Amino acid sequence: MTNKPMPEQAKRNNPIVDCCSAPGLLPFEHAMTNMLAQITPVHEHETLTIEAALNRVLANDIVSPVNVPPHNNSAMDGYAFAATSLQKSKTLLLAGRSMAGSPYVGECQAGQCIRIMTGAKMPIGCDSVEMQENCLLDGNKITFAQEKALGSHVRYAGEDIIINQPVFTKGQRLSAIDIGMLASLGIAKVNVFRKLKVALISTGDELKSPGQTLTEGDIFASNAHFLTGLLTKLNIEIIDFGIIKDDKLAIESAFKQADELTDAIISSGGVSVGDADYTKEVLDNLGEIGFWKIAMKPGKPFAFGKLPNSIFFGLPGNPVSALVTAHQLALPALVKMQNAQPIKRVTINVKTATELKKSVGRMDFQRGVLTINDQGETVVNSTGSQGSGILSSIAKANCYIVLEARRGKVTAGEMVKIELFDQYLQ
16 A cells, blocks of 8 residues: 555644654754763862852762761650569669760669660660650659550661761762761761853843843843853852843854853854844854754754863743753753763653643643642643743743643643652742
């Protein structure tokens, strides 16, 4: 049987059509694989105090040099004793006390108990603790209201972490909790990979900085501001070249200077096909463009490539397109460049409570709000208009609604995949 070309109407209605409806566009997954394959992680590292290491990337594995806790201790304010003593009598003689940082010296004998505070070291001869609320004090006699099981309210040495236990692996980005963990191990300094340096370049005659006065046709520049926020959360050193006019020589000069100073360049604007879109042309002259134009929405005109000393990410000018491509493509690449463990994003399948407009051909990162409806079901709602210039569509969202390239219009009640916003967008 002869295969005939599929009529245009059939293509629009057939969800199995591939990216032929968007000729020349690289599928999103291919773009990601291609880009990450060309990233070389940094290898230089430095030693920092843990106070200076927040959000830095570990350059080596860390094992615990101690037990945590270092000794058996009480989980309650109360009385420590040997379980066998309480089996013989409900009343024990108070022999002393053990305080946090000031343990009882000596051995608790049979028939005796020790006053103990939370965190205090368990005295020799004691294996259990009873909280003070369940005890009656009469001089030096302590009567226990109930029999306790062996080991009650005792935290054992190494219960949290044992000595020589692996705690962190190379590539771990240190969070505030991680810093606390290091302190609990007695570790004062760590080896971390050096910081990346990233240049930000915004292009466009129409752009004005916040605080300036808009004239006819102008808009306020926002891209560099949210990009600064994203990169700051990665603990990257940022060199902002500001707003460059749509002048080929000026753009070329900025890229040459940025290439000499930084590991990576992120530009926004100028990678489309307009008469004043010079960025792609400049990048082509100075280096090598790995790919340009991706089958994703928003963010089709995204460019990636290499200059003599750096890599570059050419983001679209529209703010939503710039933010989505920076988050979905540039950030994973920069994370690999930092020698950090890959970003793990949480995806789940839920029903959409709203109809979603979609054409076959490009993967679509629509913006949504994950919520629970009146029936107790977890559902996602669209944030409304999904135009690439409507920054409020992502400001109101807490997730992406990720629609496959081969999928068309989605009706309310259908199952969709959502990707929860991570810490970089929160």
